Amino acid sequence: MSDEVRRLSEELARDPSSLVFMQLGEALRRAGQLDLGLKVAHRGLERHAHNADAHDLLARIRVDRGELQEAFDEWDMVLRLAPAHVGARKGMGYVLFKQGKLAEAEKHLSTAATHDRGDSSIATALRMVRRLLRYAHVAGHGNGAPGHAELVAAQRRVEEEARLLFADILGEGEHTALLLNADGLVAAGLYVTADGEDVSQEVGAALTGVRDEALRAVRHLDLGVWKAVVYETELATIALAPAIDESMVLVAAGRSVPLGFVRRVLDRCVQRATTWLEEVA
Amino acid sequence: MSASPFDSILSPLIRQRGVLGCLVVGEADGIIVDSNVQVGIQSNVVAALAAALYRKARLTSAAAGLSTIGFLQLEAEKGHICAIGRDGLVLVTLAEPRAHIGRIRGAMIESLSVLA
Amino acid sequence: MRTHVAEPWIEAPLQTFVDDARALFALLLHPNGQVMGQFGFTRAVDVMAACALAAAIHASAGELGRELDGKPFREMYHAGKDRQIFIGDVPTTRHRFVFLTVFDAESSLGLVRIYFQELCALLENAQPPATVQAPISAASLEHDLNRNLAILFGRAPRDSNGSESSISLA
Numbered sequence: 212m213s214d215e216v217r218r219l220s221e222e223l224a225r226d227p228s229s230l231v232f233m234q235l236g237e238a239l240r241r242a243g244q245l246d247l248g249l250k251v252a253h254r255g256l257e258r259h260a261h262n263a264d265a266h267d268l269l270a271r272i273r274v275d276r277g278e279l280q281e282a283f284d285e286w287d288m289v290l291r292l293a294p295a296h297v298g299a300r301k302g303m304g305y306v307l308f309k310q311g312k313l314a315e316a317e318k319h320l321s322t323a324a325t326h327d328r329g330d331s332s333i334a335t336a337l338r339m340v341r342r343l344l345r346y347a348h349v350a351g352h353g354n355g356a357p358g359h360a361e362l363v364a365a366q367r368r369v370e371e372e373a374r375l376l377f378a379d380i381l382g383e384g385e386h387t388a389l390l391l392n393a394d395g396l397v398a399a400g401l402y403v404t405a406d407g408e409d410v411s412q413e414v415g416a417a418l419t420g421v422r423d424e425a426l427r428a429v430r431h432l433d434l435g436v437w438k439a440v441v442y443e444t445e446l447a448t449i450a451l452a453p454a455i456d457e458s459m460v461l462v463a464a465g466r467s468v469p470l471g472f473v474r475r476v477l478d479r480c481v482q483r484a485t486t487w488l489e490e491v492a
Numbered sequence: 493m494s495a496s497p498f499d500s501i502l503s504p505l506i507r508q509r510g511v512l513g514c515l516v517v518g519e520a521d522g523i524i525v526d527s528n529v530q531v532g533i534q535s536n537v538v539a540a541l542a543a544a545l546y547r548k549a550r551l552t553s554a555a556a557g558l559s560t561i562g563f564l565q566l567e568a569e570k571g572h573i574c575a576i577g578r579d580g581l582v583l584v585t586l587a588e589p590r591a592h593i594g595r596i597r598g599a600m601i602e603s604l605s606v607l608a
Numbered sequence: 609m610r611t612h613v614a615e616p617w618i619e620a621p622l623q624t625f626v627d628d629a630r631a632l633f634a635l636l637l638h639p640n641g642q643v644m645g646q647f648g649f650t651r652a653v654d655v656m657a658a659c660a661l662a663a664a665i666h667a668s669a670g671e672l673g674r675e676l677d678g679k680p681f682r683e684m685y686h687a688g689k690d691r692q693i694f695i696g697d698v699p700t701t702r703h704r705f706v707f708l709t710v711f712d713a714e715s716s717l718g719l720v721r722i723y724f725q726e727l728c729a730l731l732e733n734a735q736p737p738a739t740v741q742a743p744i745s746a747a748s749l750e751h752d753l754n755r756n757l758a759i760l761f762g763r764a765p766r767d768s769n770g771s772e773s774s775i776s777l778a
Contacts, residue, residue, distance in 0.1 A: 429569075442553070
């Protein structure tokens with residue numbers, strides 16, 4: 212049990228009416244202890260049935276458990292209690308997206324984006340849904356609402372586009388590129404090791420922390436907008452640069468590739484990523 | 493007063509075009525060990541932030557299986573931060589946008605043997 | 609997680625410090641041990657203990673500094689195996705506070721020191737105009753200590769004019 216969970220559990224045991232159950236439930240959710248988290252959220256709701264954030268917590272735990280419809284119903288309750296709750300709109304958009312109801316997902320995400328323009332994860336999700344909708348319509352030749360086959364085709368097209376987004380820039384060279392969203396998740400590109408293993412997610416998640424440090428440094432030293440971080444390791448040269456919606460492009464190249472060339476590839480990849488993301492603004 | 497052991501790397505670096513300051517910093521604590529900076533540069537702030545950036549890059553590179561890190565450059569609208577580390581120390585250079593990063597990089601890599 | 613404060617003007621500076629320095633715990637208190645704001649603690653009893661210890665360490669270090677250096681030590685730092693602690697004096701023109709923070713390898717002493725300086729500047733700018741203080745008695749000190757703890761842990765309303773809100777922690 213982590214220190215945080217232990218402290219929060221003790222506090223809740225001491226004062227069962229405390230709102231600390233929300234912090235505890237969230238800590239358990241993040242730690243993957245979903246059954247315990249669910250229990251904590253349910254008990255908290257017995258005392259705080261009209262707390263929108265408590266219902267939001269329960270919905271997020273439900274989603275993590277794969278109980279999409281229950282999560283949706285919980286977020287629906289959140290909206291009845293707090294009609295402007297952005298988290299609920301975002302969550303409902305996510306559930307509808309997973310259920311293939313793209314038009315409805317788009318509506319919820321659009322509303323969420325209107326209420327919180329600073330949340331880049333909403334903008335990213337909205338772009339994805341709009342792209343899928345567009346491709347599904349193309350697959351169905353624009354004849355009415357797209358069906359399951361059209362959605363599958365659209366999904367395949369997006370995956371293929373994302374995988375090959377930087378392919379022509381990179382060519383057959385000893386380098387690779389990724390587009391990472393604000394959370395460090397891979398939105399496009401591929402990072403494959405010499406023995407053929409796809410480690411895109413691992414590399415992306417690990418290197419996102421460098422972006423946060425770069426942002427902090429430029430903010431406090433008044434250096435303006437950061438343009439790139441380039442560093443050399445024993446095995447590779449890594450170059451990072453910001454793209455829209457707080458996303459980031461990462462280029463990794465073998466040590467034999469000249470630094471100037473890496474930088475040039477990075478610039479071209481940023482341009483490509485920006486164009487691709489903005490297609491469905 | 494005798495010159496510090498790092499004077500031999502800081503003096504040539506500060507004379508490079510566009511360099512506003514260079515510092516030797518503890519990587520873990522971000523505290524200055526030695527420095528040569530122009531008037532008006534907040535050396536403590538540069539030291540702490542540059543060390544944090546370098547440390548994060550080093551740790552995440554190791555986590556991503558990219559082995560040990562060498563030279564690092566942060567390019568921003570109004571300047572550059574360059575860093576290179578060894579044995580818990582980081583040599584940091586703060587430079588204007590007009591600075592010649594290739595020369596600074598060369599000088600910093602050459603200085604690495606002194607950082608021990 | 610958000611900071612909890614006894615007076616609203618403290619919240620933004622303290623939250624900025626916690627966010628920027630990525631601190632695990634933060635505590636702002638009067639040198640007499642009365643808590644003004646906190647981050648990271650979940651139990652009033654822990655805050656009370658940390659305040660008492662911080663106030664005692666601050667007072668001892670002040671005296672030690674006077675003995676050794678002719679002036680009080682302003683900052684203290686200790687590095688543990690995983691966590692580090694920093695205690696500093698916050699002198700604003702109208703108040704004097706003690707600040708305690710705990711951090712791990714996600715931050716560093718250098719970062720904590722620069723953000724601590726920023727915290728001091730932010731508190732200086734945010735502080736409300738001075739008010740006439742009643743003389744401190746043993747009874748009023750005890751009451752004030754409990755009142756702020758109660759406010760931080762949601763057991764007492766934060767009154768707008770600084771008057772008592774008579775909630776006991778007991």
